[in-house]
Amino acid sequence: MTDVALFMGHGMVAGMASGLIGIGGGAVIVPAPVLIFGFLRKLVQGTTIAHMIPPPGALAAWTSCRHGHVDVRTAVVICSGFLAGSFMAANPAGRRYRRVSHVR
Numbered sequence: 001m002t003d004v005a006l007f008m009g010h011g012m013v014a015g016m017a018s019g020l021i022g023i024g025g026g027a028v029i030v031p032a033p034v035l036i037f038g039f040l041r042k043l044v045q046g047t048t049i050a051h052m053i054p055p056p057g058a059l060a061a062w063t064s065c066r067h068g069h070v071d072v073r074t075a076v077v078i079c080s081g082f083l084a085g086s087f088m089a090a091n092p093a094g095r096r097y098r099r100v101s102h103v104r
Helices: 002-021 025-029 031-035 041-052 055-066 072-101
Strands: none
Touching (some): 002 025, 031 041, 041 055
16 A cells, blocks of 8 residues: 555656656656666666556646647647657667676
């Protein structure tokens, strides 16, 4: 139960940082599980990617769009580039980690 509360608090701090000043993933979400909870970098990377898929991004985008603060065309173009870049980087990153992690 303690882990659930800590992870919830971690998510809330990241969400507030993201909502207030536009940071979250790289600055808050990624370092904390490694430094505080002892997660391996690869586990944090996958978990961070998984948490971005459901509601957080959709709710934030909807709220910003509702206030007229979204250029939809630009967002679609950036998203397309992000998807392509993620796809291109995911396999090499996984291979590099496996190679480095098995060195003794």
